[in-house]
Amino acid sequence: ALSHVAEEILNINHSKCITFFILPTLDYLNNKNKKDLKDFDFKLVNYIRELVKLVKKKENFSKLNSLISDEKKIEKLIKKSQNDLCWRLYKNNIDITLLKKCLLNAKY
Secondary structure (H helix, E strand, O other): OHHHHHHHHHOOOHHHHHHHHHHHHHHHHHHHOHHHHOOOOHHHHHHHHHHHHHHHHHOOOHHHHHHOOOHHHHHHHHHHHOOOHHHHHOOOOOOHHHHHHHHHOOOO
16 A cells, blocks of 8 residues: 555656565564464565665665655655555554554665
């Protein structure tokens, strides 16, 4: 949902948005719902982290960073994301405070 909204706001490639938000999403799940990650192979999670590091060297994420540069901007992003179908498909309630924290720690 975050990627869809970021794509809409910034008019940038969806895959770039997914790359940007995958690590804070995994961090959120790891902190909030460890059982949701029980089926993940942690070697795969580490591989994803390494891939994102490589992409960060080649891609400019400054526009995406602008969406999470402070708590007020994150709140606006989350508020818009809550209307996205993908947000509503997630089976658990989302801990907005934890999500904000994960996003604030995700700057590239």
